[in-house]
Ligand code: NAD
């Protein structure tokens with residue numbers, strides 16, 4: 344049966360994928376109400392949603408998914424029928440150095456969100472029409488050997504990093520709330536995303552900003568680890584399909600059928616950057632430290648560094664279920680997507696400089712004082 348959302352609560356909507364999803368959704372379904380709930384951690388940036396401030400059906404709530412009352416209030420205020428849950432700590436390297444934050448946000452946070460959804464939708468309102476969509480990762484399945492078939496929805500969970508383990512735990516909680524309480528849930532497990540608003544601690548945006556600054560491009564170990572890369576807009580398309588057409592209690596894998604070793608990504612991006620500088624001489628004035636400014640290649644910045652502990656060797660997704668059952672199809676080729684992404688970072692230098700400096704909080708105070716204070720949301 345098709346689910347027809349009218350009012351969404353998007354957790355983590357100020358982060359990379361969440362912000363792309365909110366833009367995607369409002370563009371396609373302008374009549375729907377969209378409430379973003381986000382704690383604005385280092386990775387959350389309300390500037391990503393700036394262009395939506397005047398949208399009549401858009402609202403921002405500065406809140407934490409571990410705060411039951413704030414969530415319940417947001418669900419009631421907007422008569423929310425659909426939760427799309429992105430909020431999480433998301434960086435594997437950070438989870439290795441400080442796992443506690445991942446357990447707090449990803450496990451306790453998801454559980455609090457589930458409890459609030461159950462309390463408002465099932466216990467209070469007996470609302471038959473609702474959907475809790477949980478956004479997860481392929482990393483819960485662990486690592487693959489070179490000849491192994493890609494992950495399927497039935498692949499046993501074998502998370503290797505604290506990040507992956509915390510996401511696996513949250514997936515299990517979502518499953519349990521469906522099985523035990525009858526909450527109408529769906530889960531999608533997606534491969535590595537790239538695109539606009541990607542925080543420059545993740546591989547692709549990190550490479551771009553380091554090339555522009557003439558800084559080393561750190562390649563962990565031999566750089567032969569394989570990831571299945573998907574443009575964030577294709578991920579949003581997949582989530583859209585799951586929310587509207589997915590069956591309650593089901594999980595769906597979303598991927599790009601686009602496996603690449605890290606070294607290939609680095610080499611490809613270096614070539615693209617060299618080309619852009621060749622065709623746009625003005626970039627040399629903006630980025631004097633970038634090697635192409637002096638006629639050299641960005642490839643000279645490639646630096647092999649110590650490998651990540653427990654580094655998963657290969658991820659690959661089999662997305663046949665979503666393709667056959669939901670009509671999901673990725674539409675953006677990797678070459679086009681990378682080119683667009685590089686162009687976005689060149690056009691949005693102020694954005695990445697500001698998020699890297701953390702100073703966007705001044706901007707938040709200036710523009711969102713009225714909406715971000717917790718009092719204003721009550
Ligand atoms: P991100 O780190 O860019 O954004 C996370 C957002 O969640 C931020 O806006 C942050 O402020 C918010 N947040 C964190 N803790 C919170 C809390 N306790 N309460 C409220 N908000 C909180 O992450 P992303 O890359 O956009 O990933 C979004 C989701 O997609 C995550 O659940 C992640 O596991 C999943 N995912 C990511 C990828 C990827 O390649 N980035 C791939 C598959 C799945």
Ligand code: TYD
Pocket residue numbers: 434435436535544545546547549561562563566568569570605651
């Ligand atoms: P990342 O973007 O952190 O995503 P994930 O760990 O969730 O897959 O990393 C993608 C791949 O790039 C992963 O194999 C680790 C590698 N990597 C580097 O080689 N150097 C870097 O500086 C970073 C951030 C990642």
